[in-house]
Amino acid sequence: MTRQMTGAKMVVQALKDQGVDTVFGYPGGAVLPIYDEIFQQNDIKHVLVRHEQAALHAAEGYARSTGKVGVALVTSGPGATNAVTGLTDALLDSIPLVVFSGQVPTFMIGTDGFQEADTVGITRPCTKHNWLVKDTDTLSGTIHQAFHVATSGRPGPVLIDLPKDVQFAEGNYTAPAKINVSHYQPRVKASIEEINGIVDLLEKAERPVFYTGGGVINSGTGASQLLRELVDATGFPITSTLMGLGAYPASGKSWLGMLGMHGLYEANMAMHDCDLMINIGARFDDRITGRIQDFSPHSTKIHIDIDPSSINKVIRVDLPVIGDVGHVLEDVLKVWKSRGRKTADTSAWWKQIDEWREVRCLTYKNSDTIIKPQYALQRLQELTKGMDRYITTEVGQHQMWAAQFLGFEDPNRWMTSGGLGTMGYGFPASIGVQMAHPDSLVVNVAGEASWLMNMQEMGTAMQYRLPVKQFILNNERLGMVRQWQQLLHGERYSSSWSEALPDFVKLAEAFGAKGIQCSDPKDLDDAIMEMIEYDGPVIFDCLVEKHENCFPMIPSGKAHNEMLLGDASTEGAIKSDGAVLV
Amino acid sequence: MSALRIEKGSSSHSAYDLRDYHSEVIEKHTLAVLVDNEAGVLARVIGLFSGRGYNIESLTVAEVNHDSHLSRITVVTTGTRDVIEQIKAQVGRIVPVHEVHDLTVEGPSIERELALFKVQGTGNNRIEALRLAEIFRANVVDSTLESFVFEMTGPSEKIDAFADLMRPLGLVETARTGVAALARGGKG
Ligand SMILES: Cc1ncc(C[n+]2csc(CCOP(=O)(O)OP(=O)(O)O)c2C)c(N)n1
Numbered sequence: 001m002t003r004q005m006t007g008a009k010m011v012v013q014a015l016k017d018q019g020v021d022t023v024f025g026y027p028g029g030a031v032l033p034i035y036d037e038i039f040q041q042n043d044i045k046h047v048l049v050r051h052e053q054a055a056l057h058a059a060e061g062y063a064r065s066t067g068k069v070g071v072a073l074v075t076s077g078p079g080a081t082n083a084v085t086g087l088t089d090a091l092l093d094s095i096p097l098v099v100f101s102g103q104v105p106t107f108m109i110g111t112d113g114f115q116e117a118d119t120v121g122i123t124r125p126c127t128k129h130n131w132l133v134k135d136t137d138t139l140s141g142t143i144h145q146a147f148h149v150a151t152s153g154r155p156g157p158v159l160i161d162l163p164k165d166v167q168f169a170e171g172n173y174t175a176p177a178k179i180n181v182s183h184y185q186p187r188v189k190a191s192i193e194e195i196n197g198i199v200d201l202l203e204k205a206e207r208p209v210f211y212t213g214g215g216v217i218n219s220g221t222g223a224s225q226l227l228r229e230l231v232d233a234t235g236f237p238i239t240s241t242l243m244g245l246g247a248y249p250a251s252g253k254s255w256l257g258m259l260g261m262h263g264l265y266e267a268n269m270a271m272h273d274c275d276l277m278i279n280i281g282a283r284f285d286d287r288i289t290g291r292i293q294d295f296s297p298h299s300t301k302i303h304i305d306i307d308p309s310s311i312n313k314v315i316r317v318d319l320p321v322i323g324d325v326g327h328v329l330e331d332v333l334k335v336w337k338s339r340g341r342k343t344a345d346t347s348a349w350w351k352q353i354d355e356w357r358e359v360r361c362l363t364y365k366n367s368d369t370i371i372k373p374q375y376a377l378q379r380l381q382e383l384t385k386g387m388d389r390y391i392t393t394e395v396g397q398h399q400m401w402a403a404q405f406l407g408f409e410d411p412n413r414w415m416t417s418g419g420l421g422t423m424g425y426g427f428p429a430s431i432g433v434q435m436a437h438p439d440s441l442v443v444n445v446a447g448e449a450s451w452l453m454n455m456q457e458m459g460t461a462m463q464y465r466l467p468v469k470q471f472i473l474n475n476e477r478l479g480m481v482r483q484w485q486q487l488l489h490g491e492r493y494s495s496s497w498s499e500a501l502p503d504f505v506k507l508a509e510a511f512g513a514k515g516i517q518c519s520d521p522k523d524l525d526d527a528i529m530e531m532i533e534y535d536g537p538v539i540f541d542c543l544v545e546k547h548e549n550c551f552p553m554i555p556s557g558k559a560h561n562e563m564l565l566g567d568a569s570t571e572g573a574i575k576s577d578g579a580v581l582v
Numbered sequence: 583m584s585a586l587r588i589e590k591g592s593s594s595h596s597a598y599d600l601r602d603y604h605s606e607v608i609e610k611h612t613l614a615v616l617v618d619n620e621a622g623v624l625a626r627v628i629g630l631f632s633g634r635g636y637n638i639e640s641l642t643v644a645e646v647n648h649d650s651h652l653s654r655i656t657v658v659t660t661g662t663r664d665v666i667e668q669i670k671a672q673v674g675r676i677v678p679v680h681e682v683h684d685l686t687v688e689g690p691s692i693e694r695e696l697a698l699f700k701v702q703g704t705g706n707n708r709i710e711a712l713r714l715a716e717i718f719r720a721n722v723v724d725s726t727l728e729s730f731v732f733e734m735t736g737p738s739e740k741i742d743a744f745a746d747l748m749r750p751l752g753l754v755e756t757a758r759t760g761v762a763a764l765a766r767g768g769k770g
């Protein structure tokens with residue numbers, strides 16, 4: 001069925017037909033026709049953010065916590081350029097977003113018109129795909145195609161640039177089912193030879209480890225279920241990247257904790273010494289591998305990934321398997337069971353792992369007088385575990401401590417900027433999460449410096465009565481930068497002080513929200529409970545130890561088995577050639 | 583643990599995978615990329631090469647199937663085997679890309695380039711230039727009393743060789759199309 005309507009109406013109609021209920025955006029001249037249509041309907045809720053970057057991060061939080069597509073709407077020129085960080089963030093973390101940007105009318109393109117920017121040019125390298133729509137008749141097809149591309153294969157952000165005359169003009173609207181969604185159909189199932197190859201290796205391995213990533217989360221909750229079944233049935237240890245936390249429960253007996261630069265000792269040592277590595281939906285990021293030449297030198301490596309370009313990009317693997325994690329795990333389980341559920345004896349391997357666990361790498365020196373950031377997160381975990389809880393984070397030490405000390409029992413409960421490491425991500429992301437889950441507890445674990453990068457979103461939180469909890473571990477430092485300067489740059493703390501900080505309690509009150517400050521470990525539990533129980537947005541200013549370092553740490557350019565531990569001497573730990581790495 | 587070792591490449595595609603991927607040897611490959619002929623598609627492919635630091639030695643593009651709006655991009659690139667594999671995978675996941683063929687490894691192929699050379703000179707140099715052009719089967723497509731424009735098609739190496747010979751004889755300007763290439767045999 002095709003119907004005549006304006007381009008602006010088509011946008012709203014297509015969103016409804018795609019099942020979208022929430023759009024994060026900010027108006028401007030070039031998108032006024034769309035805002036006019038939004039005004040005249042009630043099916044789609046528009047959330048007015050205070051900065052377009054926040055619209056994108058909110059959409060990411062919405063998407064990551066629901067498994068659905070996040071949608072954002074921005075105006076031309078500065079609206080579109082403000083969206084670039086969010087697009088890049090979503091691209092690196094494989095988050096499905098559909099972003100609409102306004103554009104000057106087609107007849108003005110190329111004239112340096114008011115608020116004209118080459119948006120498709122600027123966003124080409126930071127989207128999975130983008131379109132400039134010049135003809136209203138092609139608009140509905142393009143939107144449906146955009147949803148298909150954002151969600152198929154490896155998910156990612158797409159952008160549709162909409163000149164204002166295309167929004168005003170009438171054209172034919174076509175419903176999603178009628179649209180031929182093109183040749184873009186990435187492979188999701190692996191071949192039977194590949195599945196058999198995986199099972200062969202699973203049956204023989206004596207020192208196996210599952211190394212899982214964000215791909216498991218992206219593959220849907222079913223994939224996490226299958227992963228749990230496989231891990232529990234084989235009894236093999238499992239570790240995960242920052243992006244994959246929650247796919248396997250932190251309380252599970254095979255759980256080793258996160259791996260990587262600030263990962264757990266036992267996880268990194270298991271990666272280094274394993275004889276079989278089963279990479280499921282992770283991409284051998286440099287934060288994971290450490291020094292490439294010494295990465296897991298004795299293992300056979302399986303890599304299951306939906307994106308062929310992830311295979312052999314960084315680490316050469318023995319058995320590459322291109323497919324969707326859920327499909328592949330289902331087939332592996334089926335074949336492994338049908339062949340008699342065989343595994344080799346892994347008891348010696350577990351004994352070794354238990355010895356590594358004895359190191360208790362997360363040990364820190366607690367204090368009666370100063371709140372240690374690790375202690376604050378342990379208390380947050382203790383007081384909120386079992387609750388219907390979602391966590392977002394900013395970027396820095398607090399983010400790594402959150403990954404280490406908070407336990408995730410389910411997928412889609414942990415939203416963090418992994419690939420791009422975007423300070424300013426967590427607060428707007430928490431808004432997106434709370435929009436999707438109005439009755440859940442949503443906590444943004446923040447650093448004071450990151451939090452200031454998108455603090456204008458207090459307005460959004462207040463306007464939409466979103467009771468997001470901003471749990472700021474305030475060390476009055478750009479803590480992660482300061483840690484690197486301490487370890488790498490002779491303790492020359494160049495510009496890593498957070499000077500002239502606001503009074504966070506008064507700031508909260510200025511917006512009409514609640515502010516809580518806590519500096520005494522003895523008051524912490526009560527203060528956290530007060531934060532949780534308050535029905536509205538809270539800024540929690542948790543004054544913590546200023547010069548605490550985040551350990552374990554694999555310094556750049558070192559191997560997994562060269563981790564620095566908290567009580568280890570850190571002097572001269574990083575060779576000067578590691579200093580050039582980021 | 584050595585019992586677990588499986589032969590490199592025994593699982594995935596074909597015999598090429600048995601070659602040493604970690605080789606540091608720089609190879610030259612010709613890729614044929616079939617794409618939707620839509621706005622910005624060339625920018626996507628080129629942007630990928632520059633953004634990820636890959637080399638482009640030569641690049642040609644034109645629509646080859648008007649009905650289905652398909653264009654063929656032929657790229658000659660260089661890199662280690664690992665890099666070439668990455669390039670193919672990266673290009674292959676661009677949404678409007680339909681197919682990526684590595685003509686260098688997929689079997690015998692023919693590569694042709696067209697070039698125009700302007701050679702200025704009189705006397706013996708002029709005679710010598712004309713004589714060499716005949717040997718190389720280059721056509722004269724323009725001439726004045728002091729100059730020729732030669733047209734030549736052939737593999738890039740032949741064009742390079744001709745250019746080298748023309749240089750001392752008064753070569754003043756060159757235009758080359760870049761490589762167009764097809765696999766040999768009847769299969770499309
Ligand atoms: C937008 C952006 N700019 C700069 C950085 C580099 N950076 C990484 S962590 C960090 C310090 C973060 O400080 P804070 O938010 O207070 O967290 P802390 O490390 O103190 O816990 C900086 C500047 C970044 N990741 N993102």
Ligand SMILES: [Mg+2]
Pocket residue numbers: 396447448449473474475476477478479498
């Ligand atoms: Mg800080």
